[in-house]
Amino acid sequence: MTTAGWTYRVERYVERFGAFLTDEVAPLEEDLARQDVGTAFNPRLDEAGRMHPAVWEARREVQRRSAAAGLYAPHVPSGGGFTRAEMQHVEEFVYHRSGLGLGLAALAWTEGPNTAIEQCSATARERWLEPLLAAGITAAFANTEISVGTDVLAMETHAERDGDDWILHGHKAWITNAHFCDVIQVTAVTEPGAGTRSLSMFLVDATAPGVTRGRDIPTMLDDGLTGELHFDGVRVAPEDVVGEPGDGFALAMTWINWRRMARGGMCAGWGSWLLERAVERARTRTSGGRPIAEQQVVAHMLADMDLDVYTARAASLQIQTELDALPGGASGLPLHPEAPRLMSLIKLVNDEAFQRVADRAMQVHGGAGLRKGSPEEKLFRVARNLRIPAGTVEIQRNAIARGLLR
Ligand SMILES: Cc1cc2nc3c(=O)[nH]c(=O)nc-3n(C[C@H](O)[C@H](O)[C@H](O)COP(=O)(O)OP(=O)(O)OC[C@H]3O[C@@H](n4cnc5c(N)ncnc54)[C@H](O)[C@@H]3O)c2cc1C
Structure with a gap:
């Protein structure tokens, strides 16, 4: 693997990540191997088809330790603010060194923070973004529906105003981390017919009244992470709208x-x-x-x-x-x-x-x-x-x- 083009920041990151794999991840991986629950990327599934909880917990532990070590989210401004070129070097190193090991969990994937959430309100930052950066909680991005994938603007999930709040109805499918997420980044129609301004993005508490986790959707990845989410009259506070209504x-x-x-x-x-x-x-x-x-x-x-x-x-x-x-x-x-x-x-x-x-x-x-x-x-x-x-x-x-x- 070439190091050409690495900045000082990348060099430092990679050095620390390598040490983290040896000192922190390797013992957790040995622990996981003793439990006979599969591996991080070939996990056993539970009776409902979801990733075995012990494998999920091992990944979570790696994420928490990685966040504490400042390695978890270099791709977002609040987690390091690396450029895209720097991120390519970091990602290449991490995927090459980790292969299919538990170490891959140390670099935030879709369950971690992302640049879209960075546009949230100060209240949501404290409630959702900060815990995501610390890997204290995990997220899911819920955009796709059973009948709508590519054709995003045809989605049926919608939200109407009720005073300052929003009431969300709909059904999302094919969502990574549907089973375990704490916060859901949901896109929904808020202004029908307004084209690319017709959608808004909401941060929804996965335990809020009206949210139900649906079935697992087994895919060829066999990881027990993809599933459905239902929103039945879920109340969302105005501070949990990401950006402005219409930015979805x-x-x-x-x-x-x-x-x-x-x-x-x-x-x-x-x-x-x-x-x-x-x-x-x-x-x-x-x-x-x-x-x-x-x-x-x-x-x-x-x-x-x-x-x-x-x-x-x-x-x-x-x-x-x-x-x-x-x-x-x-x-x-x-x-x-x-x-x-x-x-x-x-x-x-x-x-x-x-x-x-x-x-x-x-x-x-x-x-x-x-x-x-x-x-x-x-x-x-x-x-x-x-x-x-x-x-x-x-x-x-x-x-x-x-x-x-x-
Ligand atoms: C493992 C997995 C994880 C996923 N995780 C998430 C997630 O976390 N969150 C989320 O929101 N979604 C997620 N998805 C959904 C994923 O983003 C969609 O499956 C994808 O966008 C394609 O949509 P579709 O499956 O409805 O295919 P369709 O839109 O039905 O497309 C079917 C075929 O028609 C073609 N097609 C459709 N429209 C056009 C067009 N206008 N021009 C040319 N060709 C076209 C497509 O290229 C494709 O070949 C996940 C899917 C999988 C398999």
Whole structure:
């Protein structure tokens, strides 16, 4: 893994993160292994299909310790305020070093704070954002519905004013962390017919009257984290509106764009980890008395993996730097008109390159790559998944074309 382009802040972060993995995460991982409940990324599921509570608790403990060590949320202004280029280096390091281990939980994923929540009121900051930054609580982003995914503005969840408060009704589906979240970042229609100003974003207490957690939606990720949420006349105070009423679509895009940009470091880190494992396998696995690496067809698979990892990484890093240089950066409200195309380029190049990398990694490993629970098998499923959430690859092409034709 190259350190070219690392700033002093990244160097310091990476050094401390490495020590954190050894000193704090490794003992917790050993503890988890003794409990026979699966691993952080291949957990056992409970009878309702949710992640085994012991695995969830191990992840939570890592998050709390990581927050206390100042490592949890460098991507948000209140957690470190790293640039996107710095975040790509951090994410690449974390995914490469952690692989599929418990250590991955130490860098906030969608259950942690995000740049959209940063737009909340002072009251909500104290109630929700500060505890999220400390990893004392976790969040879920609830945008998708059973009948509405891509077509966000057609959502049915809605909220009406009641005095200063809002009353929320609706049903969200495919929500990561639906089962465990403490606060839900919900998008809902507040002004029907107002186009991109028709939605607002609310911070909803997951234990508030009228909120129910629905069924688990089992996916090929097999992680027991995706589910449904119901809102039946939930009262929301005005200070729990994020930004202003009508900002919901832009804020939802801020959240979604964060996940798009995070593909750069994630796929570079996991991609180079898979490549190293494939090189090792090709060197040590023999056929006809010779390492399979001596078969040109296998060596070419390694070369093609390197090509995909390198080009997606380089393109993403260049784009993150361009995003950092835009007025308002990568999460300005309103977002700079050049930004959506650039963010979609990151997601598209990584989703498609990583799918090829994961496929070849499996092929080099032969049957061992297909073995359930192997890193190759799990990351093949992850790679296939990546092309759908946070906007499908088709939608990224739409956004890129829109940017070009603007
Ligand atoms: C594991 C997982 C976790 C998720 N986590 C969350 C979460 O935490 N929060 C949340 O809100 N959502 C979440 N989602 C939902 C996810 O964001 C949606 O699945 C995704 O946006 C696609 O929407 P859809 O499934 O309704 O597909 P559809 O919109 O039905 O799309 C189906 C197909 O039609 C194509 N298509 C649709 N519209 C167009 C168009 N206008 N132009 C071209 N092609 C089009 C799509 O590209 C796709 O190929 C998650 C999904 C999964 C699988």
